[in-house]
Amino acid sequence: MADIKIPKHLAIILDGNGRWAKRRNLPRLMGHRAGLRKLEDMVRLVKREGIRYFSVYAFSTENWNRPVMEVTGLMRLFDYYLRRKVDEVKAEGARIRFCGRKDRIPDELRERMLWAEDYTKDEKILDFILCINYGGRAEILDAVNSIIAEKPQSPITEQDLRNHFYLPDVPDPDLIIRTSGELRLSNFWLWESAYSEYYFTDIHWPDFGEAELKKALADYAGRERRYGGLKS
Ligand code: FPP
Numbered sequence: 001m002a003d004i005k006i007p008k009h010l011a012i013i014l015d016g017n018g019r020w021a022k023r024r025n026l027p028r029l030m031g032h033r034a035g036l037r038k039l040e041d042m043v044r045l046v047k048r049e050g051i052r053y054f055s056v057y058a059f060s061t062e063n064w065n066r067p068v069m070e071v072t073g074l075m076r077l078f079d080y081y082l083r084r085k086v087d088e089v090k091a092e093g094a095r096i097r098f099c100g101r102k103d104r105i106p107d108e109l110r111e112r113m114l115w116a117e118d119y120t121k122d123e124k125i126l127d128f129i130l131c132i133n134y135g136g137r138a139e140i141l142d143a144v145n146s147i148i149a150e151k152p153q154s155p156i157t158e159q160d161l162r163n164h165f166y167l168p169d170v171p172d173p174d175l176i177i178r179t180s181g182e183l184r185l186s187n188f189w190l191w192e193s194a195y196s197e198y199y200f201t202d203i204h205w206p207d208f209g210e211a212e213l214k215k216a217l218a219d220y221a222g223r224e225r226r227y228g229g230l231k232s
Contacts, residue, residue: 005221007174009053010046011196013188014039016180016204023204029073034206036077040085043128045210047092049217053127053170055099057188061135064104075106078132082112086119093125099166100134101142129170136190139166161191172196175220179205195227 014035021031039056046054059074089096096116105113113132143164147156162168172192176185181202185193199216201208224231 006050006217007197007220008051009055009171009173009175010051011055011057011173011176011189011193012042013057013176013178013186014205015178015182017206019180020204020206028070029077031204031206032074032077036081038206038208040088041209042213043089043094043126044092045213047094047126049213051126053129053173055129055131055170055173055189057131057134057186059100059132059134060187061101061133061138062187064133075109078130079109079112082109082116086116089128090120090123093123094128095120095123095126097127097129097167097170099129099131099170101138102133105133127170129167131188134166134188136185136187136192140191142166165191174225175199175216177201177216179203179208195225197223197225 017031017035018028019031020034021028024030039058043054058078063074064071086096096119098113098117102110102113140161143161144156146164147160172194173189173196175198176189176193176196177199178184179201181200183200189196197220199219201212201216203212
């Protein structure tokens with residue numbers, strides 16, 4: 001087979017669950033449930049493509065502003081996922097990791113998140129990163145504040161910042177996909193996306209399948225990344 005360029009870190013902004021549901025006259029939470037099922041498939045597909053890091057933007061620091069019922073429903077969905085699906089993820093050789101602020105997360109869910117991370121920590125085929133209560137600005141601020149607390153005198157370097165991000169060992173995303181037609185980053189991987197490639201599609205997240213993933217990866221494989229340099 002030809003040597004296809006595969007992103008080492010694929011990131012997806014899961015957007016459009018609400019619109020998917022609305023189009024079907026269903027409550028928004030049904031859209032999130034469909035989105036979760038799609039995510040379960042995607043972990044397997046992404047692994048099959050040979051991707052090493054897969055991160056998803058599932059809940060942002062701004063999503064707390066949604067109606068209480070939707071926020072509670074999403075937290076329950078995360079909890080359900082951790083109670084029922086972690087074994088399947090582990091069987092795929094995937095390590096579950098969370099990225100984001102741990103405050104505001106209900107205690108019981110936070111405990112379960114810690115448990116899932118520990119339970120899957122030795123899996124080495126894929127790092128499946130769930131960005132929950134994540135915001136790029138919050139991550140940068142948190143890093144700066146912890147550096148200042150440690151060494152108030154020195155000038156802060158890029159490496160200092162990276163060392164204090166939520167997941168310092170995870171490489172920057174090579175490809176960021178956003179579903180559902182919006183053309184923005186919405187505070188996802190703000191620092192880390194400096195040289196990421198973007199792929200936008202109008203398809204709502206619950207409809208994003210294998211064919212779409214392959215299309216995005218083929219598009220990525222055809223791009224030339226120069227990181228500010230000249231054509232090679
Ligand atoms: C954005 O669509 C989607 C979310 C804010 C939630 C995404 C969450 C899931 C797919 C469930 C994932 C489950 C786990 C365990 C991580 P939207 O509601 O903004 O859709 P809209 O823009 O059409 O209203």
